[in-house]
Amino acid sequence: MKSQDLTTAYRDPAVARALLRQIETTVRNYRRQMTLMEVCGTHTMAIYQHGIRALLPEQIRLISGPGCPVCVTPVDYVDRAVALARRPGTIITTFGDMVRVPGSSSSLLREQAAGADIRIVYSPLDAIAIAACNPGKEVVFLGVGFETTTPTVAGAVLAAEKQGLTNFSVLGSHKTMPAPMMALTSDPELQVDGYLCPAHVSAIIGADAYRPIVEACRVPCVVTGFEPLDVLRGVLMLARQVVEGRAEVENEYSRVVRPDGNPKARQILETVFEPCDARWRGIGVIPGSGLRIRNSHAAFNAELKLPVEVEEPVEHKGCLCGEILKGKVRPGDCPLFRKICTPEDPVGACMVSSEGTCAAEYKYGNI
Amino acid sequence: MCLGVPMQIKSITDGVAVCEIDGVQREASLMMLDEAQVGDFVLIHAGFAIEKIDPEEAELTLKALREALDMGLEPK
Amino acid sequence: MNSALILLGHGSGGKLSHQLLDDIIIPALSGIAPEEQNDAAVLPAIDGELAFTTDTYVVDPIFFPGGNIGDLAINGTVNDLAMAGAVPVAISVGLILEEGLPVADLQQVLASMRQAADTAGVRIVTGDTKVVPRGKGDKIFINTAGIGRIPAGRKISGSAARPDDKVLINGPVGDHGMAVMASREGLELTADIRSDSTALNGLVEDLFTACGDKLHVLRDPTRGGVATTLREIAGQSGVDITLEEQAIPLSEGVRGACAILGLDPLFVANEGKLLALVAPEAAEDALAAMRRHPAGRQATIIGEVTAASNGRVLMRTGIGGLRAIEMLSGEQLPRIC
Numbered sequence: 093m094k095s096q097d098l099t100t101a102y103r104d105p106a107v108a109r110a111l112l113r114q115i116e117t118t119v120r121n122y123r124r125q126m127t128l129m130e131v132c133g134t135h136t137m138a139i140y141q142h143g144i145r146a147l148l149p150e151q152i153r154l155i156s157g158p159g160c161p162v163c164v165t166p167v168d169y170v171d172r173a174v175a176l177a178r179r180p181g182t183i184i185t186t187f188g189d190m191v192r193v194p195g196s197s198s199s200l201l202r203e204q205a206a207g208a209d210i211r212i213v214y215s216p217l218d219a220i221a222i223a224a225c226n227p228g229k230e231v232v233f234l235g236v237g238f239e240t241t242t243p244t245v246a247g248a249v250l251a252a253e254k255q256g257l258t259n260f261s262v263l264g265s266h267k268t269m270p271a272p273m274m275a276l277t278s279d280p281e282l283q284v285d286g287y288l289c290p291a292h293v294s295a296i297i298g299a300d301a302y303r304p305i306v307e308a309c310r311v312p313c314v315v316t317g318f319e320p321l322d323v324l325r326g327v328l329m330l331a332r333q334v335v336e337g338r339a340e341v342e343n344e345y346s347r348v349v350r351p352d353g354n355p356k357a358r359q360i361l362e363t364v365f366e367p368c369d370a371r372w373r374g375i376g377v378i379p380g381s382g383l384r385i386r387n388s389h390a391a392f393n394a395e396l397k398l399p400v401e402v403e404e405p406v407e408h409k410g411c412l413c414g415e416i417l418k419g420k421v422r423p424g425d426c427p428l429f430r431k432i433c434t435p436e437d438p439v440g441a442c443m444v445s446s447e448g449t450c451a452a453e454y455k456y457g458n459i
Numbered sequence: 460m461c462l463g464v465p466m467q468i469k470s471i472t473d474g475v476a477v478c479e480i481d482g483v484q485r486e487a488s489l490m491m492l493d494e495a496q497v498g499d500f501v502l503i504h505a506g507f508a509i510e511k512i513d514p515e516e517a518e519l520t521l522k523a524l525r526e527a528l529d530m531g532l533e534p535k
Numbered sequence: 536m537n538s539a540l541i542l543l544g545h546g547s548g549g550k551l552s553h554q555l556l557d558d559i560i561i562p563a564l565s566g567i568a569p570e571e572q573n574d575a576a577v578l579p580a581i582d583g584e585l586a587f588t589t590d591t592y593v594v595d596p597i598f599f600p601g602g603n604i605g606d607l608a609i610n611g612t613v614n615d616l617a618m619a620g621a622v623p624v625a626i627s628v629g630l631i632l633e634e635g636l637p638v639a640d641l642q643q644v645l646a647s648m649r650q651a652a653d654t655a656g657v658r659i660v661t662g663d664t665k666v667v668p669r670g671k672g673d674k675i676f677i678n679t680a681g682i683g684r685i686p687a688g689r690k691i692s693g694s695a696a697r698p699d700d701k702v703l704i705n706g707p708v709g710d711h712g713m714a715v716m717a718s719r720e721g722l723e724l725t726a727d728i729r730s731d732s733t734a735l736n737g738l739v740e741d742l743f744t745a746c747g748d749k750l751h752v753l754r755d756p757t758r759g760g761v762a763t764t765l766r767e768i769a770g771q772s773g774v775d776i777t778l779e780e781q782a783i784p785l786s787e788g789v790r791g792a793c794a795i796l797g798l799d800p801l802f803v804a805n806e807g808k809l810l811a812l813v814a815p816e817a818a819e820d821a822l823a824a825m826r827r828h829p830a831g832r833q834a835t836i837i838g839e840v841t842a843a844s845n846g847r848v849l850m851r852t853g854i855g856g857l858r859a860i861e862m863l864s865g866e867q868l869p870r871i872c
Contacts (some may be wrong), residue, residue, distance in 0.1 A: 093500060093514045095480060098465040099794075101521055105781075108854035110528045134461055143856020187505070188868030201865075214722055214796070214869055215506020217488060240461035244505040247490045292461035295502060295510040318463075320854045321524055347517040348463075348502055348510050357491040357509060435864035446797075446870055458859035459849055462797045462870065477725075481791025483717075484725040503795070 102319030111324040118331045119151050127153045132290035133160030133447035140456035142320040155419035158272050161237045162189045162445035164372040168405040169265045170195035175400040177208035184210045185219035186234040193444045196406040216248035223260035232394045235264040240292040242266045243357040246364035249392045261394035269293045271381035277309040286312040286330035298353025299343045310339040317345035364389050373441045374414030413440035423453040463504045541636040546666030563645035564659045576660035586621035586683040599718045601729030605644035609651035610734045612681040617736040618753045620691045621683025628662040633672035655734035695751040696772035701818035702838040703811040705831040707784040709803035713792045728788040731807035738828045745824035749817035754810050759863045762801040766862045770846035777849045778838035796869040
């Protein structure tokens, strides 16, 4: 295997045309609109980035789901991160995605301008390295993400524990994936004919994790990779299921995703985290859809370890992010989109993250 | 929601792999992939190798794509 | 000069300041004899229109693969003049040094400035030096101004793009931005990516010789990258520009680093690239001229002006889709999702 076989081979225009022709043939005699949801924000990005939506036949409507971890992080979490950033002697470490997210009255980028020590890291392991180099300071890592990212945060906590670091903690807002899909499927207002299931979340949880959705709700699920040909092939596999009236879990991304995922990664995750109910920005509380740090690792829980006063959360009225995250409306339907809400001055969560539905539409959709 | 990059393992020291894509190298933890070896392609996310890329499955997928090409080019 | 470090006194205007100027800065940059040193440089009369530009350089780190803040400052100023169709004549250099800067670092930066100026055929004629207390600056900041002469008959502007113009670039995109980012602490990337920092005035002269008034727009895609610069041109000219994703040259290292960090190379800074919008009948001549020049060996056509319209930039993607390209908002940050 060569490296190109994993990248450029999945961007071949001739194969793309062939897949598109097969998709057209598949839906030609299908009389209804087919609504497919890409649950994951990275799919949303890929679909915009490669201009896929406009290539698909008109019957197929792709809608974006709630799978951008930055977008679904509730505003009071950002407010707490802001409060921690203001705490003397504290270093906030975070992925680049979080710094622009608006809280009720501030954001991390604004706190940085005001003097807070905020450092963008590539890996949670970089955050514990910063903690080791700054023994006199409290280093807080902003733990945001789904099952792909949570094991890396758990891994960092275990590494910090092993090194005996006492100045490292995690402010967590971790979410899990199949739960919101189940919630969306049971929403009578929303008719989803099939799910493009996340690529890298599935690498951890495994393709079998979507069986309950298929069994309980009879909605087809296809685990799909992030390269453009993966996405087209995933759409083709879903379209075939819908047309043929099947509802199965299929795995387009079998080169990475196994039926049972990565048990070692889940074991690391479960050593540090346990399931909890979680609030999703714009959607509300979904039972069992979050992960919190276990009592056994409470010393690494920033919320317990570093109490701060957090302002009363304020969310912008008129913002349709909740409806957008559920796939009910498109960004253009929101009265704030492009007018008041822009990537430079985002109002809602979907505009903040580069993979948020509104940001992707703003950046790539003006055609 | 989760950027992941396929990289090849160039060397391993104490559970940390030096991984490469397009000549660019970065370290990644093998905490979640005990059995990974030099030469393997792995998926890197946030400084961790989260899964091995299965060469046989990768070959099957490419084969399926090539077949799509053959079928798609058939006259309608 | 005795001290190995820059001291506050080096900016006092007194004896230490004179030592720094006479021992280090003037010999390195201009070699002007003390009897010629006055409060202002006197330049010979210039016939015709002038181009006048200023820029400030605050890059961190100050040394990076492929260059340093010194040659970057000279090349950047030369390129700003060249993009106005001007032949660079003279440059000023204002240095803001942070107390504690190793004098050897300063010397290295100055030597690179002189070399870059010599290569571009421009003189550094005047300057100024200030020292700020430790922590009030970041090693070294450089402000420049540049004057250039515009030969008669040259009319280029960001508003001069016309439908059917071809969009040319002189080589791969994103090298400078990624070289700087990869050499910053914290990302821990090992990559053979070198800044493309270079003077483009020679290449620009060759382009004018090859296509004369068929050359409509010249712009160097520095911060904000190719995407932002083309958006500016499309907006100024009131045209749509369509790029071919597959035609955009990219070095292997930039491709890899962008994949790891989740960045789009079209938004990454360049310091030795130019975008030329040329009438279609002159495009092949322009391309040939660029490829003959050392700074344009990998020149290629990446797109064209598709309509007189609303100032959009569109991209025909590798798989045949179409997407819009917006300006960079904020700073490009490494992301994981």
